[in-house]
Amino acid sequence: MNKPEKxxxxxxxxxxxxxxxxxxxxxxxxxxxxxxxxxxxxxxxxNREGLLDTPARVGRAWREYCSGYADDPAAHxxxxxxxxGGYHELVLLKDxxxxxxxxxxxxxxxxxxxxxxxxxxxxxxxxxxxxxxxGFAQRLQVQERLTAEVANCIWDNLKPHGVAVVxxxxxxxxxxxxxxxxxxxMVTSKLIGCFLDDQSSRKEVMSLMGY
Numbered sequence: 001m002n003k004p005e006k007x008x009x010x011x012x013x014x015x016x017x018x019x020x021x022x023x024x025x026x027x028x029x030x031x032x033x034x035x036x037x038x039x040x041x042x043x044x045x046x047n048r049e050g051l052l053d054t055p056a057r058v059g060r061a062w063r064e065y066c067s068g069y070a071d072d073p074a075a076h077x078x079x080x081x082x083x084x085g086g087y088h089e090l091v092l093l094k095d096x097x098x099x100x101x102x103x104x105x106x107x108x109x110x111x112x113x114x115x116x117x118x119x120x121x122x123x124x125x126x127x128x129x130x131x132x133x134x135g136f137a138q139r140l141q142v143q144e145r146l147t148a149e150v151a152n153c154i155w156d157n158l159k160p161h162g163v164a165v166v167x168x169x170x171x172x173x174x175x176x177x178x179x180x181x182x183x184x185x186m187v188t189s190k191l192i193g194c195f196l197d198d199q200s201s202r203k204e205v206m207s208l209m210g211y
Contacts, residue, residue, distance in 0.1 A: 017063075027059030035059065065101055068138030073149075076131040077157040080122040090201075092116040092208055093129050102173050103140035111143075111169025111185065114209040117154055118161040118194055118201070129154070143169055143188050151190035162193030164205045187211075 018026040032055035036046040044051060094114040102109055115129045136149045151165040166189045175182050194201045 025060050025063055027056045031059045066139055068135045071135040073132040073135030073153050074157050076128040077124055080124050082122050084123050090118055093126050094209055096130055098133055098137045100137040100141045105173040107172030109169050109171050113167045116164040116205050120160055143186055147188040147190045151192055155192045162195040164195040165190045166209055
C-alpha cells in the first residue's frame with residue numbers, strides 16, 4: 001500500500017513564539033519584511049496607513065493557518081474505549097467543515113470531509129476524528145495527500161477493519177486566479193481494508209456519506 005510522503009513539522013523549529021503585552025504572538029522582523037516586499041511587488045505601498053499593521057496581522061494569521069505543523073494528529077487517537085455495548089458496526093462522522101491552504105499558490109482550500117471506520121474492539125471519541133483532520137489540514141496541502149494522510153493515520157493507530165475518507169472542497173487557486181471557475185468542487189477518497197475489499201461495505205459507507 002502506497003503511503004503519502006511524510007511532511008515534517010519544520011515551521012516551528014526556527015521560531016520560538018514570543019508574546020507581547022497584549023497576548024499576541026510577536027512576528028519576527030524577517031517575516032514582516034517579506035510580507036512588505038510582497039505588498040510592494042503586488043503594486044501597493046506597505047507604508048500607507050491601511051497597510052502599516054498588515055505584515056504583523058498576516059504573520060500571525062499564517063501562524064494559525066499552519067498550526068498543524070506543531071500538532072501530531074496520531075496523538076489524538078491514543079485514548080480509546082472498549083466498552084461500547086458490543087458495537088462493532090460502522091462509525092461515521094460526516095460533513096466535517098475544514099479549511100486548508102494549497103502548497104502551490106498558498107490559496108484557501110475550503111470544504112467538508114466525511115470520515116468512517118469499522119472498529120475491531122475499540123473506538124475513539126468522535127471529536128478526535130475532527131482533530132486528526134485539522135492536524136493535517138492546517139498545513140500547506142494538496143487535497144489528495146490530505147485525504148490519504150487522514151485515512152492512513154486512523155488505519156495505523158486504531159487498527160480497524162476498514163477506513164474510508166471522502167473530502168469535497170473548492171480551491172481558491174482555481175476560483176480566484178487562472179481559469180477562475182466557480183461552483184465546481186473536487187472530490188477525493190481513500191478506502192482501506194474492508195471498505196476497499198468488500199463491495200457491500202464499500203456501498204454502505206459511500207451511501208451513508210451521500211455519494
